[in-house]
Amino acid sequence: MAVVPTELVDSYGRVHRDLRVSITDRCNFRCRYCMPTEGMVWQPRDEILTFEEIERVVRVAVQRFGVRSVRLTGGEPTVRAHLPVLIARLAALGVDLALTTNGASLSLLAEDLAAAGLSRINVSLDSLRPDRFAAITGRDGLDRVLEGIGAAVSVGLAPVKINMVVMAGVNDDEVVDMAEFGRRQGVEVRFIEFMPLDAQQAWASSDVVAAADIVAAIDAVFPLEGEPRTSSAPAQRWRYRDGGGSIGVIPTVTESFCTTCDRVRLTADGQFRTCLFATDEYDLRGFMRGGASDDELASVMTSAVSRKWAGHQIGQVHFIRPSRSMSQIGG
Numbered sequence: 379m380a381v382v383p384t385e386l387v388d389s390y391g392r393v394h395r396d397l398r399v400s401i402t403d404r405c406n407f408r409c410r411y412c413m414p415t416e417g418m419v420w421q422p423r424d425e426i427l428t429f430e431e432i433e434r435v436v437r438v439a440v441q442r443f444g445v446r447s448v449r450l451t452g453g454e455p456t457v458r459a460h461l462p463v464l465i466a467r468l469a470a471l472g473v474d475l476a477l478t479t480n481g482a483s484l485s486l487l488a489e490d491l492a493a494a495g496l497s498r499i500n501v502s503l504d505s506l507r508p509d510r511f512a513a514i515t516g517r518d519g520l521d522r523v524l525e526g527i528g529a530a531v532s533v534g535l536a537p538v539k540i541n542m543v544v545m546a547g548v549n550d551d552e553v554v555d556m557a558e559f560g561r562r563q564g565v566e567v568r569f570i571e572f573m574p575l576d577a578q579q580a581w582a583s584s585d586v587v588a589a590a591d592i593v594a595a596i597d598a599v600f601p602l603e604g605e606p607r608t609s610s611a612p613a614q615r616w617r618y619r620d621g622g623g624s625i626g627v628i629p630t631v632t633e634s635f636c637t638t639c640d641r642v643r644l645t646a647d648g649q650f651r652t653c654l655f656a657t658d659e660y661d662l663r664g665f666m667r668g669g670a671s672d673d674e675l676a677s678v679m680t681s682a683v684s685r686k687w688a689g690h691q692i693g694q695v696h697f698i699r700p701s702r703s704m705s706q707i708g709g
């Protein structure tokens with residue numbers, strides 16, 4: 379009789395305990411590093427997983443394979459109606475539940491999200507200058523996002539982290555200001571290298587600001603010391619030597635962390651992926667809507683993970699950009 383694995387383990391021995399779930403590909407922002415101002419084609423609504431389907435995939439991952447942490451993302455997850463209902467259903471599965479959001483609706487939603495069982499939140503914020511914020515996101519909403527961050531802190535979501543995508547010549551002159559903002563607010567800022575996943579396919583390697591340069595710029599003003607790496611975390615963490623908190627840098631492009639990756643993904647339209655940059659997907663929605671059992675869903679997951687590649691090849695000649703962009707996969 380075939381032995382059914384109890385972990386999502388790949389051929390390199392990496393055990394997968396972290397599931398990213400995109401719950402919509404739609405968004406109320408148009409961040410220039412993610413999608414164009416006009417012309418984004420949304421997934422038809424009937425192809426988007428229902429709350430029941432999302433809960434089912436998460437339950438199988440948690441109960442069969444010991445997945446411990448789940449992060450909801452998108453698109454913008456807060457544009458999905460009744461988000462607190464989904465949060466409550468997933469929190470009941472006993473996972474560490476996190477959310478990544480642009481923060482625009484957070485001042486209205488933070489309390490309900492926390493009450494429903496959300497534990498942690500990441501809010502994207504790429505500039506503290508209103509005009510630049512609007513130029514990057516396509517929306518005049520800096521104040522609302524700042525209010526949202528304040529609301530998340532005050533309802534006790536912990537930790538609240540800020541995600542800043544750093545782009546050369548666009549906002550790289552603000553990394554120290556952003557670090558200072560994080561110190562003042564008591565939140566950790568995570569500086570993310572710009573990845574080749576924008577829907578416009580305008581990314582160029584010259585747009586990337588290397589994590590090492592970001593750390594050097596901050597260290598010159600607020601001296602830092604490195605923290606030991608926790609094995610699977612994508613962010614390298616640095617502590618302020620004066621005790622003022624910490625920062626994270628996510629060096630996807632310049633120093634990939636694929637060897638310790640423990641992450642799998644579910645897209646809003648129900649495709650199971652083993653890497654953000656994967657060029658193949660496994661159609662869990664099709665299986666579920668075709669009447670598959672939980673055993674069959676589990677077997678799709680194990681076979682996908684068993685074929686997971688060693689890592690992405692950004693910057694090398696054989697890199698193939700995935701056909702879907704960041705907001706269609708789930709960042």
Ligand code: SAM
Nearest residue numbers: 412452453454478479480502541572573704709
């Ligand atoms: N809409 C939510 C938000 O913006 O936080 C969640 C989805 S968004 C796709 C998730 C994260 O991916 C955000 O922190 C965003 O800044 C980041 N992101 C989007 N496109 C990116 C790119 N091309 N390179 C690096 N990070 C990117």
Ligand code: SF4
Nearest residue numbers: 405407409412453480
């Ligand atoms: Fe929307 Fe997030 Fe993409 Fe910005 S990064 S356009 S907020 S999905």
